[in-house]
Amino acid sequence: GDHLQPVSCERLARWGLLEDFFAAGAERRLGSRYLDPDGELVLHAPVDELDIPYPYYLYLDHERITQQLLAAAARNPNFALLKPANAKLLRDGQRFALEVDDGQRRRLRAQLIVAADGRQSGLRRAAGLDAELHRYQNPLLILFAPRTFADPRNEVRAYFGPRAIISVIPRCGDQWKIGWPVASEELPAWRQAGEAELGERLAALVPELAGIRPRLAGIYPVAMVTAPRWHRDNLVLLGDACHAMHPGRSQGMNIAIRAAAQLADRVGADGVLDDEARLAAALDAHEALAAELAPRLADNHARGLEMDRLDPAAVAALREKLAAVAADPARRQAYCLAAAGY
Numbered sequence: 001g002d003h004l005q006p007v008s009c010e011r012l013a014r015w016g017l018l019e020d021f022f023a024a025g026a027e028r029r030l031g032s033r034y035l036d037p038d039g040e041l042v043l044h045a046p047v048d049e050l051d052i053p054y055p056y057y058l059y060l061d062h063e064r065i066t067q068q069l070l071a072a073a074a075r076n077p078n079f080a081l082l083k084p085a086n087a088k089l090l091r092d093g094q095r096f097a098l099e100v101d102d103g104q105r106r107r108l109r110a111q112l113i114v115a116a117d118g119r120q121s122g123l124r125r126a127a128g129l130d131a132e133l134h135r136y137q138n139p140l141l142i143l144f145a146p147r148t149f150a151d152p153r154n155e156v157r158a159y160f161g162p163r164a165i166i167s168v169i170p171r172c173g174d175q176w177k178i179g180w181p182v183a184s185e186e187l188p189a190w191r192q193a194g195e196a197e198l199g200e201r202l203a204a205l206v207p208e209l210a211g212i213r214p215r216l217a218g219i220y221p222v223a224m225v226t227a228p229r230w231h232r233d234n235l236v237l238l239g240d241a242c243h244a245m246h247p248g249r250s251q252g253m254n255i256a257i258r259a260a261a262q263l264a265d266r267v268g269a270d271g272v273l274d275d276e277a278r279l280a281a282a283l284d285a286h287e288a289l290a291a292e293l294a295p296r297l298a299d300n301h302a303r304g305l306e307m308d309r310l311d312p313a314a315v316a317a318l319r320e321k322l323a324a325v326a327a328d329p330a331r332r333q334a335y336c337l338a339a340a341g342y
Contacts, residue, residue, distance in 0.1 A: 246304025
């Protein structure tokens with residue numbers, strides 16, 4: 001979620017926000033490497049070799065991404081942030097309205113309500129929009145650690161571990177975020193370990209990380225949510241509320257940004273919000289993105305299931321597949337473009 005694809009950088013630039021993100025401390029990542037545990041390269045997937053407008057990933061801590069987006073929204077004189085607040089969906093004739101309580105209870109009538117309240121979306125349920133839920137069996141273990149070696153390209157390093165891919169992801173300030181799925185019965189040993197033992201356990205899986213001193217950042221249950229319909233009347237779903245994804249491929253926020261950009265284009269045309277029929281047509285057209293994204297969501301789910309099995313044979317098969325990509329320049333180019341969001 002804190003790494004934005006090159007195609008998302010295009011959208012930030014279009015909104016006039018790209019330089020704001022860099023001013024807030026964002027850094028560039030130039031690609032990814034798939035490696036054996038000892039560091040032997042299997043596949044290098046650089047994006048700075050692609051002929052695209054912004055040949056890099058941008059990464060910034062979640063909190064600062066939120067701050068930048070809210071600061072941009074606040075430039076609109078009609079913007080108001082109610083926080084903390086609870087919102088309840090109400091019927092208002094043929095439309096929905098909100099009852100909001102931020103210490104003062106009030107009813108808000110809106111031409112359009114965008115529900116971006118996560119995979120457990122209460123607004124989605126209140127609007128009567130169904131969603132399919134798949135809970136993956138094994139949670140993700142996340143560690144934070146100072147980097148143990150310099151990488152001027154700031155690339156993701158994905159290691160083929162014994163039963164899973166172990167992703168070492170750059171964070172701002174010469175830090176790494178390290179994550180992989182862990183069987184539930186193994187979690188207590190990781191949860192109870194101190195920094196030294198965490199480092200030893202991690203280095204046993206990935207010898208190239210010998211000497212690392214990580215700390216436990218969190219253990220996260222993983223689920224997929226797919227909503228067949230994204231809107232009803234004047235309410236539309238966005239982000240995890242309609243397409244929560246397995247985070248193994250870091251696509252959730254990028255797809256949400258894509259959907260937000262398209263939604264803004266659809267409903268931002270002159271007069272659309274003031275005309276119920278035109279708004280309904282715009283939301284129907286926006287919902288067509290769900291069908292367009294379906295193959296990508298299905299592929300993400302298949303990869304999530306593969307990761308969730310903790311199967312050495314699946315890890316070996318993926319290694320063989322990516323080695324074949326590395327050996328074919330055309331397939332490697334296509335892989336890099338897809339990873340960049342194109």
